[in-house]
Amino acid sequence: MHCPRRPAMPNTLAQRLHVDYPIFLAPMAGEAAKAPLVAAVSNAGGLGVLGAGYMSPDRLLATIAEIRSLTSRPFGVNLFVMAPGERSSAGVDTMRQALARYHAELGIAPPTLPASLEENYEAQMEAVLSAGVAAFSFTFGVPSAQHIDALKAGGVCVMGTATTVDEAIELERHGVDAVVAQGAEAGGHRGTFLTDDFQGAMIGTMALVPQVADAVRLPVVAAGGIADRRGVRAALALGASAVSVGTAFLSTIESGVSDAYKLTLTGPASRHTGVTRVFSGRPARGVRNRFMDEMRAFEVSAPAYPVANALTRDMRAAASRQGRPEFLSLWAGQSAPLSRNCSVAQLMEELREGLSQSDLPLTREAR
Structure with a gap:
C-alpha cells in the first residue's frame, strides 16, 4: 500500500x-x-x-x-x-592451518598472509x-x-x-x-x-x-x-x-551484496546472529553460519585485527563468487528477520x- x-x-x-x-x-x-x-x-x-x-x-x-x-x-x-605500527603475528600459523581445509573445499590456493594487511x-x-x-x-x-x-x-x-x-x-x-x-x-x-x-x-x-x-x-x-x-x-x-x-x-x-547474502537475510537463518572474532580479529555481529560454528575455538586465539581479516579475505571472496554463505561474514544485526x-x-x-x-x-x- x-x-x-x-x-x-x-x-x-x-x-x-x-x-x-x-x-x-x-x-x-x-x-x-x-x-x-x-x-x-x-x-x-x-x-x-x-x-x-x-x-x-x-x-x-x-x-x-x-x-x-x-x-x-x-x-x-x-x-x-x-593506529599505525607493527601487527602481531601471534596465532597466524595456527589459523592458517585451520583455514586450509576451507580453501581446499572452495578450490582456491592455501591461505597466505598478504604483504599489505x-x-x-x-x-x-x-x-x-x-x-x-x-x-x-x-x-x-x-x-x-x-x-x-x-x-x-x-x-x-x-x-x-x-x-x-x-x-x-x-x-x-x-x-x-x-x-x-x-x-x-x-x-x-x-x-x-x-x-x-x-x-x-x-x-x-x-x-x-x-x-x-x-x-x-x-x-x-x-x-x-x-x-x-x-x-x-x-x-x-x-x-x-x-x-x-x-x-x-x-x-x-540497490544493495550491492551478493544474492547469497540477501537470501540469508530474508530467510529463517537471519533469526540467529552472534558476535564473533573469527572472521576479522575484532568482535562483530553476523548471522551464524558453518564457519563461525566450526571456528569457535579461535574466538580467543584468532590473530587481532587486521591480521585475521587479511587471512580470511580470499576465503570470503571465493565464497561470494561461488554463492557459499557458509563461509561469508554475513554481518547483520538482531533486526535481520525484519x-x-x-x-x-x-x-x-x-x-x-x-x-x-x-x-x-x-x-x-x-x-
Missing part, C-alpha cells in the same frame, strides 16, 4: 546536514560499500554514508565521484581509526579531507585533534561511534558534532575503543541511547536494531536526534512513518 510522503520534521541535526529526514544509512564496509546504495538513501531524503574502511585512497575518491554522479544530495564517509588510514583521511563531503563518521577510536579540526574547518559534520556512556563523553571531549550510540543489537563490528572488554560494552540500544542523551550535550544517533517505523519511533522517544539503519538496507534492490526485498525508496517510506511531531527527541530543555 502506498503511503503519502510526510513533510520533513524540524530537526537540528537534519538541518545541519541539509537532509529531509534524520534517517542515516549505517556505514557498512566491504561488499556493501557501493555508490548506488549510498546515493539512493540520500536521494530518498536521508543521509547516505559510505563505509570506506577497506578502500584505498584512490578507490575512495573514485567512489565519492560515482556517488556524486548519482545524487546531488548530501552524503557522508566513514573510516576505521587505526590494511589501507593507510592517514592517506584515507587526506582523501576525505580533499573530497569535501557533508559528514564524516568514524569507529574503533578517535581521530587526531588536527584531523577533527580540519574536518570541522571544512564544514564537515563529525560523528563518532560510542558503545558506552564513557565513550560518548570522551567523544564530546574531543569536539565531535554528534555521537552515534551503537547498541549491542547492531550488525557488523563493535565500535568499542576505551576497553578491551567488549562484552562489558554490550549495552542494548534501548538502555544506551537515553543514557548517552543524558550524558552529553550533543545530538545522539541511535544505531542497532532499527529496521522499521517502530524502531525509528522508539529511538526518537528515547532521546535520539536521528537513527542509523544498516541491516535493513542490505536486502534492498529484512525484506524492496527498493531503498520503499524502505525509506516505511522508516519515515516513524517520524511524527510527538516523537521528536526529548532534550533536557524539554523535560
